[in-house]
Amino acid sequence: MGSPSTEAPLGPSTRPTWRSSVLAAVLGVLVFGLLIWQVVVRGPFIAWDWQFHYYVDAHHPMGWEKLFLDIVASITGERMFTIPMVGGTALYVAWKQGGRGSLWNIGTRRPVLAVLAGLATIASIGYGTKFGLGRTGPHHNMDVLHAGGQAFPSGHAANTFFTGFFILCLLFAHGGLNPSIRRLRRLIPVVAVIVMIAGALMSWLDYHWLSDIPGGWLLGFIACMVSLSVLRAPRRQRERTPPH
Numbered sequence: 001m002g003s004p005s006t007e008a009p010l011g012p013s014t015r016p017t018w019r020s021s022v023l024a025a026v027l028g029v030l031v032f033g034l035l036i037w038q039v040v041v042r043g044p045f046i047a048w049d050w051q052f053h054y055y056v057d058a059h060h061p062m063g064w065e066k067l068f069l070d071i072v073a074s075i076t077g078e079r080m081f082t083i084p085m086v087g088g089t090a091l092y093v094a095w096k097q098g099g100r101g102s103l104w105n106i107g108t109r110r111p112v113l114a115v116l117a118g119l120a121t122i123a124s125i126g127y128g129t130k131f132g133l134g135r136t137g138p139h140h141n142m143d144v145l146h147a148g149g150q151a152f153p154s155g156h157a158a159n160t161f162f163t164g165f166f167i168l169c170l171l172f173a174h175g176g177l178n179p180s181i182r183r184l185r186r187l188i189p190v191v192a193v194i195v196m197i198a199g200a201l202m203s204w205l206d207y208h209w210l211s212d213i214p215g216g217w218l219l220g221f222i223a224c225m226v227s228l229s230v231l232r233a234p235r236r237q238r239e240r241t242p243p244h
Helices: 018-041 049-058 063-077 079-098 110-133 155-172 181-204 212-232
Strands: none
Touching: 018 110, 018 212, 049 181, 063 079, 063 155, 063 181, 079 110, 079 155, 110 155, 110 212, 155 181, 155 212, 181 212
16 A cells, blocks of 8 residues: 555645635735836835946846847746746646546636636736836836836746746646645745746846836736636536546
8 A cells, every 4th residue: 555645635724715816916916006106206116226227237248148148038038938838737737637528628728718817917917017107128228108118017027927836836736737735835936046037137138127027026926816716716517627
């Protein structure tokens, strides 16, 4: 006989629900609104932008070093890379949860719908804010609003945050493929380091102001909570996973 699992299953009262995800998303939107206000009024949130810009200007990578960092920044934040990562994971989870049933029945396509909801959140809020503020990037050597820029928030930072953390949710969170608090706790720091490195690169390479990065992370968090809400939403009887 195999040894029993050392990880106790989550009881019904301790399981996170879609309501907690919705509440987190709403709180995230409120904080995001506060950050937008700080950018508009030139508040303390953006106080370090110019100092950091001057520093990276004097220490800007060149040649092969810059090429390598550009590649890393692209792989971790460009949609052409991040969408296949999170979308492919969603398709895999949907296939595994569907068993021998159709991949496209109502129940098993929930992970795919969750990813689409998160991507739509990033696109709608992100581009709405970018075009609404029109903030120029540091490579223009000026910080002006309504000037046709798209600096705030960083879409790369949002994509990295959403992709990394929602892949963890699809695999190991409640409602995912193999729920496991232990694995989540082990992997969250790893993803957090990747997210921080990817965000730092966007400022270090002078593509974004320093304040654009946490704005992008927060947008990614909002998208992740929206996707979790879809993933955890109550299922009707016809949406139950078919038996294996």
